Amino acid sequence: MSQTATFVQVGQRDKCLDSWQDKPAAQAVGYEDTDLLQQVCDTLKHLPPLVSPEEIETARHQFYDVAVGKAFIVQAGDCAESFLDVRYDIIRRKVELLHEQARILEAAFNKPVIRVGRIAGQYAKPRSNPLETLPSGEVVHAFRGHIINSENENDRAPDATRLLSGYFHAAVSHNTIRHLPTPTIYTSHEALHLPYEASLSREDYNLSATTVWLGERTRQLDGAHVEYARGLRNPIGVKVGPTATAEEIVAILDVLSPDRVPAGKVTLITRLGHKRVRAVLPALIRAVQLSGHVPVWMSDPCHGNIWTTPDGHKTRRVSDMLHELKETYAVHRELGSHLGGIHLEQTGDAVTECLDEVHVTDAGDLAEGYTSLCDPRLSVDQALDVVRDFAGFVRGYKREV
Numbered sequence: 001m002s003q004t005a006t007f008v009q010v011g012q013r014d015k016c017l018d019s020w021q022d023k024p025a026a027q028a029v030g031y032e033d034t035d036l037l038q039q040v041c042d043t044l045k046h047l048p049p050l051v052s053p054e055e056i057e058t059a060r061h062q063f064y065d066v067a068v069g070k071a072f073i074v075q076a077g078d079c080a081e082s083f084l085d086v087r088y089d090i091i092r093r094k095v096e097l098l099h100e101q102a103r104i105l106e107a108a109f110n111k112p113v114i115r116v117g118r119i120a121g122q123y124a125k126p127r128s129n130p131l132e133t134l135p136s137g138e139v140v141h142a143f144r145g146h147i148i149n150s151e152n153e154n155d156r157a158p159d160a161t162r163l164l165s166g167y168f169h170a171a172v173s174h175n176t177i178r179h180l181p182t183p184t185i186y187t188s189h190e191a192l193h194l195p196y197e198a199s200l201s202r203e204d205y206n207l208s209a210t211t212v213w214l215g216e217r218t219r220q221l222d223g224a225h226v227e228y229a230r231g232l233r234n235p236i237g238v239k240v241g242p243t244a245t246a247e248e249i250v251a252i253l254d255v256l257s258p259d260r261v262p263a264g265k266v267t268l269i270t271r272l273g274h275k276r277v278r279a280v281l282p283a284l285i286r287a288v289q290l291s292g293h294v295p296v297w298m299s300d301p302c303h304g305n306i307w308t309t310p311d312g313h314k315t316r317r318v319s320d321m322l323h324e325l326k327e328t329y330a331v332h333r334e335l336g337s338h339l340g341g342i343h344l345e346q347t348g349d350a351v352t353e354c355l356d357e358v359h360v361t362d363a364g365d366l367a368e369g370y371t372s373l374c375d376p377r378l379s380v381d382q383a384l385d386v387v388r389d390f391a392g393f394v395r396g397y398k399r400e401v
Contacts, residue, residue, distance in 0.1 A: 017201045020228035024223055027192055029193060030158065036160045041196075047200075050120070053202075056210055056233060059114075063114075063296055064264040066296045067296045068263055072105055072106075072340060073267075073341030074105055074342055074387070075117070075118065075343045076342075076345070077117045077122060077347075078094075078377060079345045079372055080122060080124075081121070081123050081146070082146060083165060090348065091173055091180075097348045097383060098117055100384065104387050108390075114186065115184065115186065117188065119177070119187055120173035120189075121187060121208055122190065123145045125143075125144055125145040126218065130142055134153060145374075146373070147162050147193065148193065166196065173187075187210050188210060191214060192215065194228055196208075197228065205232065205233055206234050210235070211235040212234060212236065213237030213238065219252060235264065237267040237269050238268055240269060241304065247287070249268065250287050253268075253293040257295075260292050267298050268296070268298065269299075270297070274305055274320045282331055285297075289337065296340040297338060297339055298342065299339060299341070300342075300343040301328075301344070303375070305321055306376070313366045314375055315376045317354070319356070342387075345377045346379075347372075347379065349379065350381070352367075353369075353378075353379070354378050356382055
């Protein structure tokens with residue numbers, strides 16, 4: 001199928017940024033004061049955009065290049081951003097780490113590398129259960145991220161005014177990133193909390209971030225999140241876990257990119273687990289190739305490789321993440337496809353949340369510097385090690401084929 005970088009306004013068909021409200025919404029937040037929620041959303045609708053349509057259109061062109069093999073993406077940042085981390089030095093370290101990773105990958109792939117941060121908006125998190133039972137037996141709301149409630153067990157009621165706090169913290173982060181003397185960094189987050197996302201959308205654009213993604217828990221074809229996302233011109237990511245079938249992945253591509261152009265409108269972010277890549281990924285790639293869709297393929301080697309230590313710390317092994325990255329890259333090459341990016345959970349600080357063979361070697365050491373609000377992140381040294389090792393694998397693979 002011939003692909004051209006044509007970007008035209010195709011009209012909304014029957015799309016509407018409010019039509020998601022008629023669909024079932026997974027991970028919906030129950031607010032006691034719905035009038036306050038409406039007041040907050042009305043306020044958000046009149047606040048300045050955090051990104052511009054022009055920035056989103058530029059990103060669309062660059063994601064097209066990635067989809068057809070002319071560029072690569074490194075997307076990385078916190079599992080769940082903390083309002084308390086919206087500080088100059090913390091943001092600067094995250095940005096510097098992302099740029100260094102991009103430079104390493106540019107040398108390995110010999111092509112431009114686009115920087116995308118999980119930053120300036122990754123304040124909401126999905127949960128398997130909306131409630132949590134404390135050791136005392138008290139049942140409280142689960143922590144859903146700072147834009148919803150507090151991690152403090154005594155302050156778990158969802159509070160709509162936190163949406164305004166989320167906007168202003170995101171605005172500060174965007175402003176800080178733009179004033180750092182660095183190449184462009186696009187912002188991204190999971191489009192989880194639809195009242196917030198829709199309030200910051202204008203016409204065909206979500207103006208809270210350059211690109212947003214749908215998670216494993218929110219990509220139902222008949223659900224509110226897909227209905228919302230299908231009306232956007234932003235590049236849209238879709239997380240793909242090991243239980244995904246080829247049929248449902250093609251179906252979601254048909255909904256989000258019905259015209260099949262431009263290439264790169266949708267990013268498929270596989271998160272399969274290092275033991276399941278070869279069992280699951282080939283069928284997905286073949287089905288997408290036969291469908292005529294040309295998405296960006298990205299590997300998230302973090303979420304499929306998480307486990308919990310006996311003392312209750314969620315963690316990951318760097319070796320497992322590298323295994324998944326390398327297997328994913330190899331499968332794409334074998335099938336004539338392009339791995340277009342990597343998606344990591346990391347921080348620019350020296351945390352102890354993931355295990356490796358050099359920096360954090362024993363599970364008993366995790367508690368020393370475990371500060372994540374949710375899932376474990378790679379420390380700055382681990383994040384660089386992962387990218388260097390993967391880049392070396394790519395260079396070696398190119399010599400062998």
